Amino acid sequence: MNESLMTLSKVNTWFANEKTITGKPVSWIKAVNDVTLNIYKGESLGLVGESGCGKSTLGRTILRLVPLHSGGIRFMGDDIASLYGKKLRPFRSKMQMVFQDPKASLNPKMNIFKILSEALYLNTVLGKKDFLEQGVKLLNLVDLRPEHIFRYPHEFSGGQQQRISIARALATDPDFIVFDEATSALDVSVQAQVINLIHELRRQLKLTYLFISHDLSIMAHACDRVAVMYAGQIVEVQKAQSLFSAPRHPYTRALKDAVPVADPSSKKGLSILKGEVAKLSDLPSGCYFHPRCEFKQDICSKEPPDVYKTGKRSWVRCHFQEALWEQRELMDTKESA
Amino acid sequence: MEKTIPQKARQKTKAILEVRDLNVAFKTARGKAKILEGVNFELFPKEILALVGETGSGKSVTAKSILNLFGNYPGQIQGQVWFDTQDLLTLKDAQLESIRGNRISMVFQNPQSSINPLFTLGEQISRLIRLYLVPEIKMARQENNLTEKQAVIHIARQKLNEVGLTDIDRLLKSYAGEISGGMAQRYRIALALLSSPEILIADEATSALDVTVQAHILKLMKALCQKKQTAILFITHDLGIAAQICDRVAVMYAGRIVEVAKTKSLFENPLHPYTRGLLKAVPKFGKKEDLSFVPGMIPDLVHPPKGCRFHTRCSQAMTICRREKPRRVAAESRHDVSCFLYELEK
Amino acid sequence: MELQAESYEQMAKQVVKEHRQVKWFLLGQLLKRKAAMLSLIILVLTVTAALFAPWVAPYPDQGMGAVNISQRLSPPSNEHLLGTDIYGRDMLSRVICGARISIFGGMFIVVTAAFIGVPLGLWAGYNEGKSGAVIIKVVELFLSFPATLIAMAITILFGAGWSTALIALVIPWWPWYTRLVQGEVLSIKQMLYVEAARMLGYGKIYIIFRHLLPNVITPVIVMILLDLGPAIIAIGLLSFLGLGTQPPMADWGLMVWEGAQNILSEWWIAIVPGCAMFIVVTAFNIFGDALKDILTPGRSSG
Numbered sequence: 004m005n006e007s008l009m010t011l012s013k014v015n016t017w018f019a020n021e022k023t024i025t026g027k028p029v030s031w032i033k034a035v036n037d038v039t040l041n042i043y044k045g046e047s048l049g050l051v052g053e054s055g056c057g058k059s060t061l062g063r064t065i066l067r068l069v070p071l072h073s074g075g076i077r078f079m080g081d082d083i084a085s086l087y088g089k090k091l092r093p094f095r096s097k098m099q100m101v102f103q104d105p106k107a108s109l110n111p112k113m114n115i116f117k118i119l120s121e122a123l124y125l126n127t128v129l130g131k132k133d134f135l136e137q138g139v140k141l142l143n144l145v146d147l148r149p150e151h152i153f154r155y156p157h158e159f160s161g162g163q164q165q166r167i168s169i170a171r172a173l174a175t176d177p178d179f180i181v182f183d184e185a186t187s188a189l190d191v192s193v194q195a196q197v198i199n200l201i202h203e204l205r206r207q208l209k210l211t212y213l214f215i216s217h218d219l220s221i222m223a224h225a226c227d228r229v230a231v232m233y234a235g236q237i238v239e240v241q242k243a244q245s246l247f248s249a250p251r252h253p254y255t256r257a258l259k260d261a262v263p264v265a266d267p268s269s270k271k272g273l274s275i276l277k278g279e280v281a282k283l284s285d286l287p288s289g290c291y292f293h294p295r296c297e298f299k300q301d302i303c304s305k306e307p308p309d310v311y312k313t314g315k316r317s318w319v320r321c322h323f324q325e326a327l328w329e330q331r332e333l334m335d336t337k338e339s340a
Numbered sequence: 341m342e343k344t345i346p347q348k349a350r351q352k353t354k355a356i357l358e359v360r361d362l363n364v365a366f367k368t369a370r371g372k373a374k375i376l377e378g379v380n381f382e383l384f385p386k387e388i389l390a391l392v393g394e395t396g397s398g399k400s401v402t403a404k405s406i407l408n409l410f411g412n413y414p415g416q417i418q419g420q421v422w423f424d425t426q427d428l429l430t431l432k433d434a435q436l437e438s439i440r441g442n443r444i445s446m447v448f449q450n451p452q453s454s455i456n457p458l459f460t461l462g463e464q465i466s467r468l469i470r471l472y473l474v475p476e477i478k479m480a481r482q483e484n485n486l487t488e489k490q491a492v493i494h495i496a497r498q499k500l501n502e503v504g505l506t507d508i509d510r511l512l513k514s515y516a517g518e519i520s521g522g523m524a525q526r527y528r529i530a531l532a533l534l535s536s537p538e539i540l541i542a543d544e545a546t547s548a549l550d551v552t553v554q555a556h557i558l559k560l561m562k563a564l565c566q567k568k569q570t571a572i573l574f575i576t577h578d579l580g581i582a583a584q585i586c587d588r589v590a591v592m593y594a595g596r597i598v599e600v601a602k603t604k605s606l607f608e609n610p611l612h613p614y615t616r617g618l619l620k621a622v623p624k625f626g627k628k629e630d631l632s633f634v635p636g637m638i639p640d641l642v643h644p645p646k647g648c649r650f651h652t653r654c655s656q657a658m659t660i661c662r663r664e665k666p667r668r669v670a671a672e673s674r675h676d677v678s679c680f681l682y683e684l685e686k
Numbered sequence: 687m688e689l690q691a692e693s694y695e696q697m698a699k700q701v702v703k704e705h706r707q708v709k710w711f712l713l714g715q716l717l718k719r720k721a722a723m724l725s726l727i728i729l730v731l732t733v734t735a736a737l738f739a740p741w742v743a744p745y746p747d748q749g750m751g752a753v754n755i756s757q758r759l760s761p762p763s764n765e766h767l768l769g770t771d772i773y774g775r776d777m778l779s780r781v782i783c784g785a786r787i788s789i790f791g792g793m794f795i796v797v798t799a800a801f802i803g804v805p806l807g808l809w810a811g812y813n814e815g816k817s818g819a820v821i822i823k824v825v826e827l828f829l830s831f832p833a834t835l836i837a838m839a840i841t842i843l844f845g846a847g848w849s850t851a852l853i854a855l856v857i858p859w860w861p862w863y864t865r866l867v868q869g870e871v872l873s874i875k876q877m878l879y880v881e882a883a884r885m886l887g888y889g890k891i892y893i894i895f896r897h898l899l900p901n902v903i904t905p906v907i908v909m910i911l912l913d914l915g916p917a918i919i920a921i922g923l924l925s926f927l928g929l930g931t932q933p934p935m936a937d938w939g940l941m942v943w944e945g946a947q948n949i950l951s952e953w954w955i956a957i958v959p960g961c962a963m964f965i966v967v968t969a970f971n972i973f974g975d976a977l978k979d980i981l982t983p984g985r986s987s988g
Contacts, residue, residue, distance in 0.1 A: 053550040068885060095887035108878035112900040114701075121896075122886055153701040160637055161395070171882065190394035190577060195621040195631035202630060217550065220580075220623040224631055247625045261555040263580030265622045267603045273555040273584055279520065280550070 007077075008179060008211050009042040009065060014074035016057070016064045020284050031072075032284045034060040036235040036291075038074075041316075042179070042211060049226035049243060050215045051258070053280055057235040058215050062181045065213065066098050067091055079178070096125040099172035103184035105164035109156035115142070115167055116152045122174035141170040144207075145200060162193035166200065173204070180212045187216060198225050220262050223247060228316060231255045234281040234291040241317045251319040253296050290322065298323060355382035355422075356538055356571060357406070357444075362419035364398070364405055364595075373641040375401050376595045377649075379419070380668065383539065388562065388572040390582035390603075393592035394618075396638045399575045402592070403541050405429075406573075407440050423539075442472065445532035449544040451524035455516035461527060462512030465496045465534075472535040503530040503560055522553035526560070533564055540565060541573045546581070558585050579622050583607055591615050594639050594649040597668075601675035611677040613654045648680070656681060715980050722976035725969035732966055736785035749779030751934025759952050769954040771944060777958050780936050784959060787848055787937035789966065792917035795855045796910050802856070803863025804906055808894050810864060811871025822868065825861040833858035834920055841929040848921075848937065851930035855920050859913075866909055870902045904981050911974030915967035922963055938963045 016035035019028035034057040145166040239252040260274035278295040293303040364376040480491040617634035636653035651661040754774035768777035810821040840854035922939025924930035938959040945956025
């Protein structure tokens with residue numbers, strides 16, 4: 004757990020918003036800004052944020068599916084930031100992704116065997132004749148029955164389709180998987196099944212994964228550590244459990260308080276965060292969160308905050324994190340009194 | 341099959357909407373799918389009732405059958421939907437038109453696509469104001485000495501302000517595609533509540549939105565409906581929403597309502613095995629343990645299981661569950677459940 | 687795995703059987719529609735007749751253009767079911783032989799156009815770079831002129847004749863397929879399975895053939911069927927203007943032109959090929975429409 008599997012340093016992913024006639028970008032959509040992050044071997048890291056905060060783009064950046072603007076990415080010590088196209092192929096089988104929409108991630112014209120074979124080709128240990136056996140093994144691994152293997156995607160329910168996607172991701176025997184909102188389209192009881200499956204697979208296969216979701220409440224079940232993202236920037240990294248008992252960043256707290264809890268006796272109600280999400284094409288000065296922050300001071304709109312370490316592998320990006328923390332504790336003691 | 345409540349008893353309940361023995365079947369390639377089977381519930385004035393269920397439980401179909409929104413879809417609807425003294429299912433389209441959007445409004449999941457993209461937001465709201473708020477227009481004209489057009493804009497501004505929209509001048513000139521999902525949903529709610537309807541049906545109205553935006557909208561809907569004394573039928577898959585803003589909750593499974601209770605009673609003391617399973621599957625803040633879940637899948641509604649539709653996944657299934665359909669019994673006061681575990685006790 | 691190879695084969699067979707049932711069900715749906723069924727029968731009959739014209743036609747030599755002056759301009763009778771034309775040739779035989787150029791010519795135009803247009807569309811849709819942009823510009827250029835106008839210009843330049851006419855019609859026809867396919871590809875490309883394949887390291891060519899092509903085949907087939915009617919009419923139009931088939935050979939358009947001069951006195955000479963063209967074109971349209979309805983996904987599931 005101490006070795007870093009994926010190291011991101013000052014990663015920026017920007018897309019050209021407007022271009023001149025010669026194709027030179029005039030303005031940018033800054034989807035990922037200055038992300039420095041370590042993902043350790045065997046860890047499950049959560050990435051949470053609202054839609055349009057760049058969390059999916061970050062996932063795709065890590066897997067080198069979108070062009071990088073600047074910054075470094077090292078995977079198991081190898082620099083993959085400077086590689087393109089064919090040179091990335093050796094790494095492809097080591098990193099996989101499971102997408103949100105299970106229906107759209109499976110080709111409707113291919114049966115499950117063909118879908119899995121496509122990924123098994125990359126698994127250099129196997130010969131073609133082993134594919135069927137390996138395919139059945141993979142289906143077993145994700146709790147599907149062997150007789151499903153010649154069926155087509157539309158013959159499965161959403162939860163089953165997502166299991167097939169997971170099986171495909173596992174087919175290349177990867178070290179690292181990105182789950183991009185992999186359970187968001189599923190019903191709660193099916194979501195619970197899939198998350199338990201992911202846990203089980205992690206135990207069996209010693210996987211490291213990044214779990215991207217907009218749903219804060221699922222994080223503690225799915226992950227060890229959680230990174231909170233706002234406007235392309237990671238504002239807080241914390242252990243999953245302490246993130247809920249002690250959120251450091253004002254945004255994390257607002258996000259947490261907005262989730263409706265399935266418990267009518269919970270008194271906190273729904274708290275409201277004012278304003279609209281920052282536009283990635285027109286980011287505010289200083290701290291990106293300051294226009295919506297209830298604790299903002301003059302400095303917040305002028306200087307971008309530094310990173311403050313709050314624990315061994317946790318930190319927060321806020322000017323006033325210590326002051327806030329004390330205030331928070333005060334409030335909590337008042338509430339409980 | 342549950343008995344139809346006789347006419348006299350019906351009037352005593354004071355419900356503004358009563359769904360009685362609603363059965364809906366659709367023709368599909370593989371045969372007739374029995375989407376709804378004997379759905380019964382009532383909506384009281386000013387209350388917020390959550391209709392909770394997973395994909396394929398028939399919650400949206402229930403909402404659509406209330407206002408008969410299926411168009412020419414090959415299906416059958418049987419049963420009664422009492423609104424006032426009328427059975428909505430017997431009304432002709434022209435009669436329904438005068439109720440839809442006027443006395444019963446709807447808000448859908450995808451706000452942008454339920455706003456006409458060809459007209460500006462201002463044009464659309466003005467048209468509805470002219471339709472529903474004639475006395476208000478008159479009043480505004482007299483009080484502020486305005487032309488009719490100015491009066492309409494004045495009211496539009498008020499109404500949009502009510503739903504927490506800002507920068508209204510720009511908004512009135514924009515088109516559906518130019519505004520964010522949260523703004524669009526607010527605008528939709530403003531439109532839906534213009535006529536001060538007796539009932540607002542919200543079909544997954546906040547599911548496509550971010551949590552922070554969702555929190556806004558939920559609070560707003562609750563506050564506005566209290567003010568206008570509108571009852572809400574809130575259709576959702578999110579038990580958290582049901583717990584936070586609803587007075588009563590009805591849980592649906594495979595086309596039947598399995599449990600109806602006051603929110604507190606349902607969450608503290610769930611009775612039906614399905615409700616219990618569902619509640620345990622909801623992720624909880626800061627808890628590390630594995631989630632429990634209801635094993636198995638939602639049944640095929642072309643060939644639904646005989647007897648109780650849940651028995652194939654129920655850990656407490658008995659022989660009678662496989663043979664007969666459970667009736668709705670009041671297990672506790674104002675806590676009804678359709679399950680033999682409680683029916684036999686009685 | 688305890689499962690033996692045989693049981694896999696059985697599994698495969700079972701699934702194939704079930705899928706075949708679905709296909710039969712869809713075919714059943716098609717045949718249930720009376721208009722589609724009738725169109726299919728008409729199409730099978732005309733295509734067979736055209737294929738075996740020398741054996742089916744009562745006077746094959748007249749069908750191919752042999753003159754029979756003694757019988758000229760005789761109205762429909764027992765001997766000549768649909769009458770004879772100005773040179774005394776049997777109209778029925780002429781129509782059957784003319785069907786060869788009209789129907790097979792139409793098929794040639796549409797299928798060739800698809801063969802040129804589909805690959806270009808796949809490429810242009812998948813590559814939004816320079817090559818794709820050039821293809822789309824060319825397509826737009828062609829689409830901005832009426833197809834028949836371009837074909838007429840080409841036949842005038844290179845000389846009239848049925849073979850020139852066919853090629854002249856293919857040239858403005860393929861861009862439609864490119865545009866259809868390019869549009870489809872633009873949306874299929876967004877599908878996550880394409881991204882999944884890219885993530886596995888697969889290249890352009892593989893993705894185009896394995897993921898994009900199978901998913902655009904259905905709309906292309908439907909468009910081919912719906913285009914056959916217009917193609918037949920276009921050939922007829924060129925021939926009618928004297929730019930296509932040259933006498934003494936026949937196609938329906940040419941025959942209509944030959945008959946048009948005497949339409950008031952010898953009506954059957956123009957009406958017979960006209961009706962043939964109308965019936966076949968309508969049949970292709972109805973059948974194509976029905977097929978489109980049934981193959982469009984999302985219709986059968988409730």
